[in-house]
Amino acid sequence: MDFISKTPLFRGCTEEDILNMAKHLDFRTDRYKKGDIILRAGSIVTDIGLVLSGSVRIEYTDLWGNKSILGITHAGGVFAESYACIPDEPMMVDAVANEDCNILSISVPRLFAPCPVCGSQNRLIQNLVMITAEKNLQLSRRSMHTSPKTIRERLFSYFSQQVSAQGSNKIVIPFDRQQLADYLNLDRSALSKELGKMRNDGLIEFNKNSFVIKTDIE
Amino acid sequence: MDFISKTPLFRGCTEEDILNMAKHLDFRTDRYKKGDIILRAGSIVTDIGLVLSGSVRIEYTDLWGNKSILGITHAGGVFAESYACIPDEPMMVDAVANEDCNILSISVPRLFAPCPVCGSQNRLIQNLVMITAEKNLQLSRRSMHTSPKTIRERLFSYFSQQVSAQGSNKIVIPFDRQQLADYLNLDRSALSKELGKMRNDGLIEFNKNSFVIKTDIE
DNA sequence: ATAAGTATGTGGTTATAACCACGGAAATGA
DNA sequence: TCATTTCCGTGGTTATAACCACATACTTAT
Numbered sequence: 001m002d003f004i005s006k007t008p009l010f011r012g013c014t015e016e017d018i019l020n021m022a023k024h025l026d027f028r029t030d031r032y033k034k035g036d037i038i039l040r041a042g043s044i045v046t047d048i049g050l051v052l053s054g055s056v057r058i059e060y061t062d063l064w065g066n067k068s069i070l071g072i073t074h075a076g077g078v079f080a081e082s083y084a085c086i087p088d089e090p091m092m093v094d095a096v097a098n099e100d101c102n103i104l105s106i107s108v109p110r111l112f113a114p115c116p117v118c119g120s121q122n123r124l125i126q127n128l129v130m131i132t133a134e135k136n137l138q139l140s141r142r143s144m145h146t147s148p149k150t151i152r153e154r155l156f157s158y159f160s161q162q163v164s165a166q167g168s169n170k171i172v173i174p175f176d177r178q179q180l181a182d183y184l185n186l187d188r189s190a191l192s193k194e195l196g197k198m199r200n201d202g203l204i205e206f207n208k209n210s211f212v213i214k215t216d217i218e
Numbered sequence: 219m220d221f222i223s224k225t226p227l228f229r230g231c232t233e234e235d236i237l238n239m240a241k242h243l244d245f246r247t248d249r250y251k252k253g254d255i256i257l258r259a260g261s262i263v264t265d266i267g268l269v270l271s272g273s274v275r276i277e278y279t280d281l282w283g284n285k286s287i288l289g290i291t292h293a294g295g296v297f298a299e300s301y302a303c304i305p306d307e308p309m310m311v312d313a314v315a316n317e318d319c320n321i322l323s324i325s326v327p328r329l330f331a332p333c334p335v336c337g338s339q340n341r342l343i344q345n346l347v348m349i350t351a352e353k354n355l356q357l358s359r360r361s362m363h364t365s366p367k368t369i370r371e372r373l374f375s376y377f378s379q380q381v382s383a384q385g386s387n388k389i390v391i392p393f394d395r396q397q398l399a400d401y402l403n404l405d406r407s408a409l410s411k412e413l414g415k416m417r418n419d420g421l422i423e424f425n426k427n428s429f430v431i432k433t434d435i436e
Numbered sequence: 437a438t439a440a441g442t443a444t445g446t447g448g449t450t451a452t453a454a455c456c457a458c459g460g461a462a463a464t465g466a
Numbered sequence: 467t468c469a470t471t472t473c474c475g476t477g478g479t480t481a482t483a484a485c486c487a488c489a490t491a492c493t494t495a496t
Contacts, residue, residue, distance in 0.1 A: 083355070137301070
């Protein structure tokens with residue numbers, strides 16, 4: 001309960017607000033065991049899932065049975081919110097219990113239904129806008145960084161964004177090499193090679209996850 | 219005005235609602251001439267831009283000056299909403315007048331501020347959630363389709379999603395070849411070649427923008 | 437301290453996608 | 467209708483990234 005009020009979705013809500021909403025909006029919690037399918041591709045969802053404990057894996061399976069993992073939502077995070085917010089939009093992915101977990105379901109239609117009494121749910125909707133907007137920016141950034149054809153250009157794109165975001169030519173990235181490769185849609189060893197070349201070419205310096213990007217502006 | 223009530227952002231609002239909000243939320247319209255920079259990268263925005271006429275181009279410029287166009291927002295659409303919804307998030311992109319245009323600015327902080335009188339703005343916020351959620355799904359889909367390494371696999375990914383969405387093995391896609399290549403992050407001629415091979419291999423049939431995807435299930 | 441496991445860099449090979457160029461088809465517009 | 471332009475497929479070449487294998491450095495645990 002104390003945990004809930006600290007999640008991005010309920011940020012700014014008092015415990016009283018939450019209890020109030022729990023009644024009005026008919027919150028529901030469910031337990032799942034590792035491997036259980038929480039939401040199935042093709043189904044229509046109307047509920048946001050808030051992960052109370054454990055984690056949820058978002059999996060994509062194409063027509064030919066090829067699977068790939070699109071993301072993990074940990075405790076405190078929400079999943080399926082984009083599908084839940086759009087009426088009649090079938091899920092493209094499965095939500096699978098990555099480990100034993102506890103999920104709080106919140107009905108978007110109820111959330112959107114006007115409630116003259118409590119202004120609390122408006123706060124919730126606002127948080128929801130911010131959460132989806134933030135996910136949007138993350139997706140946009142990745143799109144930008146993976147659009148160049150060459151490894152070097154993708155790294156340039158990513159680095160320049162990080163330089164701007166961190167306000168310095170000296171940046172620390174939140175990825176190890178494999179994760180960076182996944183993020184930029186590259187092979188790890190090819191990535192390592194290109195980083196080495198860029199260092200030789202005097203474009204960057206790096207040590208582990210710390211990089212110095214040398215712009216020609218002195 | 220009649221136009222405004224038909225935009226996705228104001229869907230479901232009566233003219234009275236809109237006039238009401240125009241007062242409370244202090245709507246502002248601005249004219250821009252083709253080429254004008256409406257919003258500059260690095261700046262903090264708090265307003266959503268609703269395109270009343272003309273169109274707005276979203277441009278990304280990296281540290282080395284390389285530009286790329288990320289998208290166009292036409293009349294009725296909104297832009298910068300993700301940045302406006304997240305406090306202190308600097309724009310990564312420029313918003314440029316693609317042609318002479320008229321922009322309605324709506325302050326998100328005002329939109330989020332509680333107004334005891336009018337419930338109309340809640341409707342607006344709900345629409346905003348749906349708009350961002352929809353953009354989210356679009357971005358996710360593209361991410362899914364561009365993650366495979368080979369052209370054929372990207373096409374499989376895209377086709378299988380379309381088959382599912384259109385509910386038939388016979389699909390019509392909204393792209394010409396160049397656009398499909400851009401969408402899947404491919405070279406056009408390479409794309410054409412691979413489509414030809416897939417036809418030879420008996421996997422698909424196509425004619426212009428109509429495709430038949432042959433699953434092995436008869 | 438040592439061992440096991442993980443992360444990273446590097447060389448070499450190969451598949452493959454980008455690139456360039458062009459010819460024909462189809463759409464557009466006068 | 468004809469002219470013009472855009473769109474699409476194809477061949478050939480080349481650059482490049484994936485892939486494989488391995489050696490070294492770094493972590494972590496016991």
